Amino acid sequence: MTHEDFPAGKVWLVGAGPGDxxxxxxxxxxxxxxxTVVFHDALVGPGVLALIPPGVRRVHVGKRSGRHSKDQKxxxxxxxxxxxxxxxxxxxxxxxxxxxxxxxxELDACHASGIEVAVCPGVTAASAAAAGLGMSLTxxxxxxxxxxxxxxxxxxxxLDLDWQALADPEATLAIYMGKAAASELSVRLREAGLPxxxxxxxxxxxxxxxxxxxxxxxxxxxxxVKTSLGNGPxxxxxxxALARRTEPTSAEGHAKSVDCAGFAY
Ligand code: SAH
Numbered sequence: 001m002t003h004e005d006f007p008a009g010k011v012w013l014v015g016a017g018p019g020d021x022x023x024x025x026x027x028x029x030x031x032x033x034x035x036t037v038v039f040h041d042a043l044v045g046p047g048v049l050a051l052i053p054p055g056v057r058r059v060h061v062g063k064r065s066g067r068h069s070k071d072q073k074x075x076x077x078x079x080x081x082x083x084x085x086x087x088x089x090x091x092x093x094x095x096x097x098x099x100x101x102x103x104x105x106e107l108d109a110c111h112a113s114g115i116e117v118a119v120c121p122g123v124t125a126a127s128a129a130a131a132g133l134g135m136s137l138t139x140x141x142x143x144x145x146x147x148x149x150x151x152x153x154x155x156x157x158x159l160d161l162d163w164q165a166l167a168d169p170e171a172t173l174a175i176y177m178g179k180a181a182a183s184e185l186s187v188r189l190r191e192a193g194l195p196x197x198x199x200x201x202x203x204x205x206x207x208x209x210x211x212x213x214x215x216x217x218x219x220x221x222x223x224x225v226k227t228s229l230g231n232g233p234x235x236x237x238x239x240x241a242l243a244r245r246t247e248p249t250s251a252e253g254h255a256k257s258v259d260c261a262g263f264a265y
Contacts, residue, residue, distance in 0.1 A: 003030065006035075009115065010089070011115055012035075016028065018095055018123055032052055033053060037057040037090070038052050040060060059078065072102055100176050125203075126237070129201075136244070147174065151175050159185075167189050174237055199240065200215070200217055201214065
């Protein structure tokens with residue numbers, strides 16, 4: 001299947017969404033089906049990878065914290081080389097390529113080599129997490145602002161975040177890569193003025209059959225991450241809008257959800 005927007009030698013950075021293949025855009029699916037090579041992250045769901053036609057070369061270039069299998073420069077080079085050889089290249093990235101996805105490096109690398117490149121957006125983890133909790137990330141009069149922030153620090157470096165700006169009681173924080181820094185997030189956000197009782201949710205494996213939710217409060221965030229989460233990717237949501245989630249809690253018999261430390265809000 002060919003299409004005029006995907007000639008040989010072109011690169012598409014494609015958002016794979018949070019895991020559930022039904023959350024792919026129709027465009028993403030078409031691009032995946034017409035690629036001659038697919039470079040994909042560790043976080044791309046198995047159901048999405050299953051859409052890659054048999055015989056199409058697939059290259060795992062996954063990066064998970066602490067286990068960098070290929071560094072960014074190598075990935076940039078591999079993509080460029082494939083395009084120069086005349087492949088139709090799909091670079092499949094978890095969620096949306098423009099959100100903590102290092103897409104700028106790959107766009108720059110393509111442009112520097114004169115390669116045609118374009119981006120197909122995807123459903124980001126925060127959107128999938130909110131859907132799973134049956135809530136809105138923004139809430140009229142309560143959460144007027146939505147902040148996407150990563151709590152991933154470079155190895156050996158402290159988190160360098162504007163805590164004052166983050167500790168806005170009228171915002172929802174969607175914290176990506178927040179597991180390792182959970183205790184620090186809890187302390188620093190409270191120091192900057194967020195109440196200890198601010199609702200927090202941890203959403204692991206959003207949109208996948210293994211999706212799990214844990215509810216806690218800001219002062220218990222570090223403990224909750226240590227005691228509840230498994231190895232899957234997890235998003236941390238913080239803010240008053242969480243109090244308006246509609247998903248029932250575990251006490252009401254919902255298999256996906258757990259209240260940490262017996263706390264409910
Ligand atoms: N571009 C991606 C984010 C990449 S950063 C997006 O738009 O979603 C990787 C982080 O995203 C993970 O550490 C985790 O915090 C979050 N994440 C990705 N997929 C997730 C999922 N299915 N469930 C929960 N969090 C997820």
